Amino acid sequence: MTQPPLPMDVPQAKRAANTTTFVDNMRLPVHRWFRYSAGFSAQWAGTVIEESEAKHVLDPFGGSGTTVIAAETVGATGVGVDVHPFVTRIAKAKLAWRADPDVLIKRAHEVRLEAGKAGPVTEPASPLIAKCFPDREALLDLLRVRDAIERLRVGDEYDELLWLALVSIIRACSPAGTAQWQYVLPNKTKSRVAEPLSAFEARVELFAQDMWAMGSRRSAPEGQIMEADARTLEGVPDGWADLIVTSPPYANNFDYADATRLEQSFLGEIVGWGDLKPLRKKLMKSATQHMGGWDPAEALDSPLLEPIRKELLAVFAELAKIRSTKGGKKTYDLMVAGYFLDSAQIWHALRRASAPGVKVCYVVGDSAPYGVHVPVERWLGELALSAGFNEWRFEKVRDRNTKWKNRKHDHPLQEGRLWIEG
Numbered sequence: 208m209t210q211p212p213l214p215m216d217v218p219q220a221k222r223a224a225n226t227t228t229f230v231d232n233m234r235l236p237v238h239r240w241f242r243y244s245a246g247f248s249a250q251w252a253g254t255v256i257e258e259s260e261a262k263h264v265l266d267p268f269g270g271s272g273t274t275v276i277a278a279e280t281v282g283a284t285g286v287g288v289d290v291h292p293f294v295t296r297i298a299k300a301k302l303a304w305r306a307d308p309d310v311l312i313k314r315a316h317e318v319r320l321e322a323g324k325a326g327p328v329t330e331p332a333s334p335l336i337a338k339c340f341p342d343r344e345a346l347l348d349l350l351r352v353r354d355a356i357e358r359l360r361v362g363d364e365y366d367e368l369l370w371l372a373l374v375s376i377i378r379a380c381s382p383a384g385t386a387q388w389q390y391v392l393p394n395k396t397k398s399r400v401a402e403p404l405s406a407f408e409a410r411v412e413l414f415a416q417d418m419w420a421m422g423s424r425r426s427a428p429e430g431q432i433m434e435a436d437a438r439t440l441e442g443v444p445d446g447w448a449d450l451i452v453t454s455p456p457y458a459n460n461f462d463y464a465d466a467t468r469l470e471q472s473f474l475g476e477i478v479g480w481g482d483l484k485p486l487r488k489k490l491m492k493s494a495t496q497h498m499g500g501w502d503p504a505e506a507l508d509s510p511l512l513e514p515i516r517k518e519l520l521a522v523f524a525e526l527a528k529i530r531s532t533k534g535g536k537k538t539y540d541l542m543v544a545g546y547f548l549d550s551a552q553i554w555h556a557l558r559r560a561s562a563p564g565v566k567v568c569y570v571v572g573d574s575a576p577y578g579v580h581v582p583v584e585r586w587l588g589e590l591a592l593s594a595g596f597n598e599w600r601f602e603k604v605r606d607r608n609t610k611w612k613n614r615k616h617d618h619p620l621q622e623g624r625l626w627i628e629g
């Protein structure tokens with residue numbers, strides 16, 4: 208069996224260019240167990256951690272666990288926090304890479320035998336699943352694996368690894384397409400569709416291969432993933448972090464609640480669109496779908512936004528004006544106000560949870576809803592200072608799309624690293 212490359216094997220130049228994307232992680236052991244399009248580069252995170260010589264690394268938007276696993280591979284202790292329960296479960300399952308690969312293979316074999324037994328299968332009620340699986344036999348095979356994993360569940364880490372092996376093949380087994388940002392596209396088809404039972408087996412083999420490859424790192428400090436809100440960081444002790452490496456949601460209307468809709472619909476956790484509502488209420492406000500029933504006065508009157516209030520009010524008014532000319536649906540004005548109120552709360556929570564002299568690296572991009580430029584990195588920098596950090600600077604990594612919702616605007620968008628110290 209060929210060994211997968213370990214972190215740091217990708218050339219330096221390529222590493223720098225891909226800092227802000229998940230692409231290279233698909234070559235790396237453990238990171239590649241689930242493709243989370245919102246993720247960033249594990250090699251880059253590992254380099255930042257190593258160079259800073261940090262012992263305690265915090266990621267308040269931990270997602271699929273990239274920072275925490277990168278910390279483990281370079282000998283630091285990582286804590287990742289994310290409010291999305293499904294994504295948190297994926298990250299937790301990845302942390303089980305220290306388990307015994309031979310046991311995993313044995314358990315997967317038992318699942319396959321159990322899945323082969325005849326018996327009734329309950330199909331998910333979600334119409335999305337019927338649409339995405341026109342081949343009912345393929346769907347039934349996947350569901351039999353789902354049920355076998357549940358019937359054989361004993362409450363240990365192998366249950367979670369088997370669950371992840373299943374969850375990570377659902378898209379590959381459907382002909383439905385996936386948009387760049389992981390939204391499922393039931394009306395677009397892809398050319399290669401995997402066969403469920405062999406895909407499950409191949410997935411478990413890949414996991415086992417990575418677990419063997421990572422064997423020499425078993426004694427590294429163990430990271431932790433918590434399901435919690437970055438605005439409070441409940442569970443992270445005061446003054447704990449000496450390095451923060453993270454990428455928050457951007458103010459770009461991406462709805463994280465929707466990112467794993469196919470997988471959650473398959474598992475029966477959600478049925479229709481409305482079931483995403485409770486999660487949307489918990490997420491940091493970064494999409495118009497998160498704004499239902501929210502009163503912007505909470506932000507516009509908040510003392511937390513004092514450092515940027517004048518500029519924010521001008522952007523808010525302009526967005527509200529454009530909205531009124533367009534039928535009123537896209538509440539970008541509310542989204543921007545909510546985004547910065549949440550961000551201000553997050554800086555205060557991070558200040559509490561970090562040690563004096565902490566280094567922060569925030570991978571972030573700016574935004575231009577309706578073509579109105581929002582200087583995200585500068586406003587975030589100013590809010591960080593007001594929460595008690597000492598200095599900030601922005602290092603651009605790349606230019607981004609200059610179009611926003613098909614409206615061209617003059618200010619080129621950028622993505623990069625906001626470095627903060629304090």
Ligand SMILES: C[S@@+](CC[C@H](N)C(=O)[O-])C[C@H]1O[C@@H](n2cnc3c(N)ncnc32)[C@H](O)[C@@H]1O
Nearest residue numbers: 246247268270271273289290291436437490491
């Ligand atoms: C850009 S992604 C981070 C991805 C991560 N760097 C990785 O490599 O997987 C942002 C994450 O923030 C999470 N998030 C949104 N609102 C949050 C909140 N209030 N508290 C904590 N996490 C939140 C989303 O669920 C999403 O996983």
